[in-house]
Amino acid sequence: MFLSVRSAIGGIAIGVKRSLAYPLSILGLLVRSSVLLLLFTLVWNGLVSNNADFLPYFIVAYFFIIPVWWTWTAEEYTQNIREGWTLTITKPLTPFLYHILAKLGELFIEQGILIIAGLIVAAYFGVTIHIITLIEISIILLIWRVAEVYFLSSPSYFVYSTWGISVGFRLTELFLGGLFFPLNLLPSSIQNLLSYIPFYHSGYVMIKAVLTGNLPLFSVAYLLGSSLLLIIIGYGIHKAGWRHFESQGG
């Protein structure tokens, strides 16, 4: 298998067309982010009064940081493997590469629209967003998300569904990554403990970076290192899985 640029662009184009085929779904994503922003800002303001930081924090979290589709990307790949069609129609791209490129095509549209909407909402409420930092963290988070999906989809050849592990990852990221509430509300001892896991850096640190314009290099290095680790582990499992898949007549 070799990478053909034309094929790669074709894969992305398929994703773009898929996304544009259902404009109401895109509207649904905007609605979801808005609802989450509303719910979390209201509830936390009700619980912890006199704190003006919740609104900017959740604007960044729900429009810029939380990816629109990553939870199901691994599961969709599992479904493709289960249906067994991927071998024939994704050449010359590998099935996973095709899958990710198509998803990137969807991402350009859906996440792009979310980011634009987020900038409008932030401007309306007078929240300052550091655009250069936003671009930087978007690239870093994209690498992290691809590594996550690559790792999470690696059991696809052995199990019926990877939905469970994907949702587990997402829930962990939501809770421990500061996407449910700002982690600075916790005691510093707990914050120090959480800083050892990648979700702290992919969530809370990135949100703060967009608001302050200060992107800690340690967090960037930690995320990139974690991504590399996930890719290495995922590669081994994908390779073994592909052998298993082919041995079963896939």
Added chain:
Amino acid sequence: MEFTRPVGGISRARAVNMPLLRKIKQLIKIGLERYNQYKIEYIYTLLFLGVELLFVLMWYGLLGLNGGTLAGWTFPKIAILMFLYNLVNTLVEMVGYYDMRNLLIGGKRAQISILLTKPIHPFLYSSLRYFYLPGLLKALIYTGFIIYIFYAYSITLSLSFFILVIYAFILHGILMYIIPLLYIAYEKNAEFIRYLLESFAYNANMPYTALEGLWGVVFRFVVPIAFMAAIPAFCVDAFCPKYIVTGGVVVLVFLALTKLLSIYAWKRFEAVGG
């Protein structure tokens, strides 16, 4: 589907000749076998539980910094809120919500038509066939945690709690029923409304009683997510007649709306050749 395919010139009614109970038993068996083959589901269950426990512990840390209470919520009540929400959600979704939705998206009208075989309702068919067995394990564990909190914090249960928990089950069930109905009526275009409903419902594990004024009214009566977990947990040891009455009204109104939606959705489905 294996019960309903017509055999060469024989009408569909005559091809379906298994007694009802035997049919239901077979569907349940299919569902159980399906999930028993995939024992990794049980590992996922434990994984989720671990994550949710971590989250409860985070609340413990948060409340500790705020003198042990936030807007009237103490740690035992927050813990009951988290576990109760997950318990209700798990039990309701065990009846195949996810697979019912998957059955309906992607233009699978033909399958739905096949499912419309008496005497089993298609939703019941899907529920029995795709019964999520690992959910039972989760439900038992959440129940255990709730009982532990009651004993550890010497909570005297109120009657209000039990009544409000029933309301929570009904409202979760209404939501589970509404989403497939929307897919029946609008197919993939229902994704938009699904996002909206799920955005609210899947975040019902927050202490919404902290909201006052207009937003308090909205989240109690218009989008009643406060009744899905927060209000039952808040009233665990208190008599809340106001919530029992208002909750009852909300449940009745939403049951009526669901019935109307059901009639509309099936009529629309059949009108476009479903």
